[in-house]
Amino acid sequence: MELRSRKVVSGPERLPWSANLKACGFTDLELSQPLVAVANSWNEICPGHIHLRSISQAVKDGIRLAGGTPMEFNTMAICDALAQGHEGMRYVLPSREVITAAIELTVQAYQFDALVLIGSCDKILPAQLMAAGRLNIPTLMITGGPMLQATHRGQKVAPTDVLESLMRLRRGEMEAAELKALAEASFPTAGSCLGVWTANSMACVAEALGMTLPGSGTIPAVYSRRLWLAKETGIKVMELLRRGIKPSDIMTREAFVNAIRVAMALGASTNVFLHLPAIAAELDLTIDLDLFDALSHTTPRLCTLNPGGPHVIPDLDEAGGVQAVMLELGDLINGEALTGTGRTVRENLAGKRVLNPEVIRPRARPVAPEGGLAVLKGSLAPRGAVVRTATIDLGSRHFCGRARVFESEEAATGAILSGRISPGDVMVVRYEGPRGGPGMREMLTASATLNGAGLGTQVALITDGRFSGASRGICIGHISPEAAEGGPIALVQEGDLIEIDLERRTLDICLSKEELNERRRAWQPPPPRITRGYLGLYARVASSADKGAAVNPGWL
Incomplete structure (x- = not known):
């Protein structure tokens, strides 16, 4: 093996630097072995990360068993739940790029030979996969796993x-x-929120991509099986190093297609529309909304997972997990794609089976013939908008109503709480996009308040912001171009008629082109909300939602 770390610790001229590491307690024997970075997002702030120290220790044990020397460092990790409904949410999505850069900087500065990524929750997992693609050294990920099903007074509950x-x-x-x-x-154990929300959606996507070992996406956080898998991950990354298998060999276009199909079959979070294109871009691959749309039409929805049904991720795990979903998708999955096991998808699936056909429905008897996510386009979203059809009642597939316009989530939520929203309204929340927000906040407080008011099936909520994986109802996000770019959503006025057609996959404002052009000529962009600090930078350089809301280093 050609080891990058030899540039840091080998030879007489490197003795001062290897002595630095020996001051940390490492021995000559340890420094003679491959040096493997363990990037852990452990922190004391959220349940998805509080248990990651034990997972990290198991990973490091595995690396040592396979003849490597692990060196752990930490990355930041923001909990979306604690950032809901206030200014803090502006900082959550932009943290993705900071985490990616932090891993890149650390791994490159020390020239580690291989990398294991340990994370949980919404932005951390895509950030780590972006770093894997950017660094392109032998890498595996293990996720933190979901918490167990919560109960209250004998009833199943969720946050x-x-x-x-x-x-x-x-x-x-x-x-x-x-x-x-x-x-x-509602929060009974350590682990990520138990539905197919963004954290678990991305954990399942990471497994379908092949960047984790089978089972990582669904094994509950508190199960010993997760510690076993962590040790196996440490052992396996050493095999990838010996064989020279890199993320670019695993995260191919075929792997991204597999991952999108799994997301469609699960009815996953709409945030996968942001994260998968951003991850692919690090590998010089283009994953656009048109590909999502095409795969949605041809991939059946097989699962009814919270918030789109009664089951939770531990149920999916007991039913066979992501591997069983891929098995049931059959020839829709590319079986020749290489995975982090060092074997192909087809080889991984040998001997697997679906253990509960009610949790993972047969392809011949799906929940729905098309995927649980869809792309809409039209005069209100020329470059696209996204919706989770898995959480929408069949009777709401066509919705036409008058616009109620709000310039922030707080204003929209206030209108719901004060009783100013009526059945048939279309709530338009704008200037919440990547640049306009800035930071593209989630609208979970607004969507949950709508459902709490009994209006979830009677009112549509559309935005150039985004939605939590926990949101349900007629929630359409990522409208592109965003309002801050002068997109049509910036031109909507109170009382305009808006039409949503999920069958035709259209989102339109019922105005003539002449009227829209007249409004566009009169439109003036509002001053930026934030001009200083990291958010000020993000507001200037972030791409639009249809491009992943990513920071392109070439723009800096």
Whole structure:
């Protein structure tokens, strides 16, 4: 093996630097072995990461068992839940690029030979995969896993039940003490939120891409099986190093197609539309909304996972996990794609089977004939918008209503709470895109409040921002071009008629081209909300949502 780390620790001229590492407790024997970076996003702030120290230790044990020397460092990790509904959410999506850069800088500065990525939650996993593509050294990921199913008074509950119950509290239908008990019951263990929300969507996508070992996407956080898998991950990354297998060999276009099909079959979070193009770009691959749309038409939805149904990720794990979903998709999956096991998808699937046909439906009897995610285009979204059809009632496939226009999520949520939103309205929340926000905030507080008010199936919510993987209802996001770019959403006025047709996959404002052009001539961009700090930079250089809302280093 040709080891990059020899430039740091080998030869007499490197003795001062190897002595630095010996001051950390490393021995000559350890420094003579391949040096493997372990990038861990452990922190004490969110349940998705609180247990990652034990996973990291198991990974390091595996690396040592296979003849390598692990060296751990930490990355930042923001919990979306704690950032909901306030200014903090502006910082969450932009943190993705910071995490990517932090891993790149650390690994390149020390010239590590291989890399293991340990993460959980929404932006950390795509950031780490972006770093894997950018660095292109032998790399594997292991994710933190979902928490266990929560129960309260004998009923299954999820964190979104708490947000949606806030309206019951305001109406006097629930005591504050009861809401507190519900809230505390809804997070029962360490791990990511238990539905197919963004964290678990990206964990499953990472497995389908081949960048984790089978099982990583679904094994619950607190199970010993996850520690076993962590050790196997450490052992396996050493095999990838010996064989010279790199992320570019694994994350091919065929692998991205496999991952998108799995996301469609699961009814995953709309945030995969942001993250997969950004990951692919690091490998000089183009994954656009047209590809998502084409695959959505030809991939059946096989699962009813929360928030699009009664099942949760631990149920999916017991049913066979991501591997069983890929098996059931059959010839829609490219079986020759190489994976982090060092084997192909087809070889990984040998001997696998679906263990619960109600959790993973047979392809011949799917939940729906098309995927649980869709791309809409039209006069309101010329470059596209995205929607999670898996969480929309079949009776809401065509929706036409009058626009209620808001310049922020706070204003929209306030209108719901004050009773100013009526059935048939189309809530338009704009200037929340990557540049206009800046930071492209999630609209979970608004969508959950709508559902809590009993309006989730009677009111549409459309935005150039994005939605949490927990959002459900007629929620259409990522409208491109965004308002800050002068996209048509910036031209919508109170009372305009907006038409949503999920069958035709269109999103239109019912105005003539002449009227739209007249409004465009009169439109003036508002001053930027933030001009300083990292968000000020992000607002200037971030790509639009249809391009992944990524920071292109070539623009800096």
